[in-house]
Amino acid sequence: MSAPFAETVRKIEENLSNIIKGKAESIRLLMISFLANGHTLLEDVPGTGKTTLAKSLACSIHGVFRRVQFTPDLLPADITGSTFYNPKEGSFEFREGPVFANVVLADEINRTSPRTQSALLEVMSERQVSVEGKRRDLPKPFFVIATQNPTDFHGTYPLPEAQLDRFTACVTLGYPDSSTNWRSSTARMRSTRSRT
Numbered sequence: 001m002s003a004p005f006a007e008t009v010r011k012i013e014e015n016l017s018n019i020i021k022g023k024a025e026s027i028r029l030l031m032i033s034f035l036a037n038g039h040t041l042l043e044d045v046p047g048t049g050k051t052t053l054a055k056s057l058a059c060s061i062h063g064v065f066r067r068v069q070f071t072p073d074l075l076p077a078d079i080t081g082s083t084f085y086n087p088k089e090g091s092f093e094f095r096e097g098p099v100f101a102n103v104v105l106a107d108e109i110n111r112t113s114p115r116t117q118s119a120l121l122e123v124m125s126e127r128q129v130s131v132e133g134k135r136r137d138l139p140k141p142f143f144v145i146a147t148q149n150p151t152d153f154h155g156t157y158p159l160p161e162a163q164l165d166r167f168t169a170c171v172t173l174g175y176p177d178s179s180t181n182w183r184s185s186t187a188r189m190r191s192t193r194s195r196t
Helices: 003-019 024-035 050-060 076-080 119-126 178-195
Strands: 040-043 065-069 081-086 091-096 103-107 128-131 134-137 143-148 169-171
Touching (some): 024 040, 076 081, 076 119, 119 143
Parallel strands (some): 065 103
Antiparallel strands (some): 081 091
């Protein structure tokens, strides 16, 4: 690893650690997965900063962030995009789905049907979308962060092995410990006082 590249990676990790406090190991695993051209499954309860982490990574690399909320009625075309008829032009046009971004957050991925989950298989392994026989490449870099709640299985579909194989790492953030909470609260109080 060259010195400038290593320094860039260190700065990204430092930036993420300033946003998500006390989770250096989880951030390191996320970065390893990102640098290895893989994807990450965040398995955690709500309110631990999963969306904030994904947004922060996108900002740190000056990339485009998109979030997809997976629900039972979500269709594959809602993820990959679809072709529609433009009557003004008299032709068919492709409308890109949310996967055409650098960092994609697939929120609660296990809440949608296996058919819709399968729309991510090609996307994650080949970094492309095939719609109506035409291949469209995704932007580079391309990184999927998927989340699922490990304690709430009501109305969920288990991820198939083929889907799990697309993830390089499974990371848990968890709630911050008491010392991290105290330091964050103290910093917020100082910031508030400085503005008054």
